Amino acid sequence: MTPLELAALFDAHARALTLYARGFLADPQQAADVVQEAFLRLMSQAKAPKSVRAWLYVCVRNEALTLRRSLRRRQARHEAVATMTPEWFERDFASGLDARAAREALQELTPEDREVVVLRIWGDLTLREISEITRRPVSSVFHVYRQALAEIRQRMGIHESNRQP
Amino acid sequence: MNPTGNLNNNERDIERLLAALSPAAGPSREDVLFEAGVRAGRRRVHAWQGLSGVLTVALVTALVVSASMRGPAPAPQGSVVQFVPVAAPAKAPDASPVEPVSTFVGATLESNPSSYLNARNVVLKDGLDALSRLQPPPPSAKPARAAFPTRKMLGGDES
Numbered sequence: 001m002t003p004l005e006l007a008a009l010f011d012a013h014a015r016a017l018t019l020y021a022r023g024f025l026a027d028p029q030q031a032a033d034v035v036q037e038a039f040l041r042l043m044s045q046a047k048a049p050k051s052v053r054a055w056l057y058v059c060v061r062n063e064a065l066t067l068r069r070s071l072r073r074r075q076a077r078h079e080a081v082a083t084m085t086p087e088w089f090e091r092d093f094a095s096g097l098d099a100r101a102a103r104e105a106l107q108e109l110t111p112e113d114r115e116v117v118v119l120r121i122w123g124d125l126t127l128r129e130i131s132e133i134t135r136r137p138v139s140s141v142f143h144v145y146r147q148a149l150a151e152i153r154q155r156m157g158i159h160e161s162n163r164q165p
Numbered sequence: 166m167n168p169t170g171n172l173n174n175n176e177r178d179i180e181r182l183l184a185a186l187s188p189a190a191g192p193s194r195e196d197v198l199f200e201a202g203v204r205a206g207r208r209r210v211h212a213w214q215g216l217s218g219v220l221t222v223a224l225v226t227a228l229v230v231s232a233s234m235r236g237p238a239p240a241p242q243g244s245v246v247q248f249v250p251v252a253a254p255a256k257a258p259d260a261s262p263v264e265p266v267s268t269f270v271g272a273t274l275e276s277n278p279s280s281y282l283n284a285r286n287v288v289l290k291d292g293l294d295a296l297s298r299l300q301p302p303p304p305s306a307k308p309a310r311a312a313f314p315t316r317k318m319l320g321g322d323e324s
Contacts, residue, residue: 003198010194018191031191036262043201044208096189097182121184146176153179 006043016122017060019088023114024064034063054129073152113148116141
């Protein structure tokens with residue numbers, strides 16, 4: 001993979017991957033390190049993966065889980081860092097949602113539910129790809145996703161519209 | 166069947182609202198590319214280090230094998246000089262003192278009428294005509310210079 005291709009992939013996916021990593025790691029610097037490591041591993045691959053985007057998410061997930069496991073011994077520091085976590089989203093008043101409220105709503109989800117939401121919305125992965133990454137059935141992923149959306153709506157106080165699907 | 170088709174409008178709305186949020190910035194692109202370059206260089210260095218290590222091992226192995234095929238090294242050859250102290254023989258009580266070499270040589274040469282010293286003295290005293298008076302030594306005469314009395318000087322028997 002050439003540096004130009006890597007740069008293009010980075011521009012397209014780095015932010016969403018970092019958001020995904022932050023679902024596992026409280027320290028934003030560690031999340032950034034995990035994403036960087038995933039891109040470096042991608043660059044060292046002799047042959048490009050079939051789905052680069054899904055491969056990157058799997059790589060970030062494995063790296064983050066490994067790092068989180070090693071951080072268990074330093075749990076006190078981990079929690080202290082979590083209290084000063086910066087925002088997960090850019091402040092964008094045009095979006096109609098409060099970035100801080102969205103972050104808090106996401107943080108209150110279970111890690112499994114949050115993972116599915118992040119992969120679907122910001123990772124733009126299909127449910128099948130998500131099911132391969134999380135190793136859960138597609139139907140289970142879809143059920144979790146709907147449930148998580150309803151929970152976020154409720155926590156953020158977004159009123160339901162009366163439109164029918 | 167696409168399961169996402171089952172989302173209702175409310176779910177689609179919240180999905181769209183959330184998707185409008187942009188995730189915060191992650192790692193710097195320049196940092197990633199820089200680190201990638203550093204690692205690529207490190208891999209190259211490691212390749213050279215590995216190659217030189219393999220060559221060193223091969224060289225040492227070849228040296229060891231060739232040395233073992235040559236057989237054991239020959240034992241060092243040399244001569245041992247041993248000094249054995251020898252007790253000096255007891256000096257005979259009647260042994261005469263050793264004469265000085267110069268005296269002995271001078272006396273021997275001057276007592277011989279055909280010796281060089283004798284001829285020189287004669288020429289200096291009487292001139293060149295006196296050379297005719299000098300008689301050549303008889304064939305059976307003793308040599309002008311006697312054997313050096315080495316054994317006598319060392320205290321041994323002269324005979």
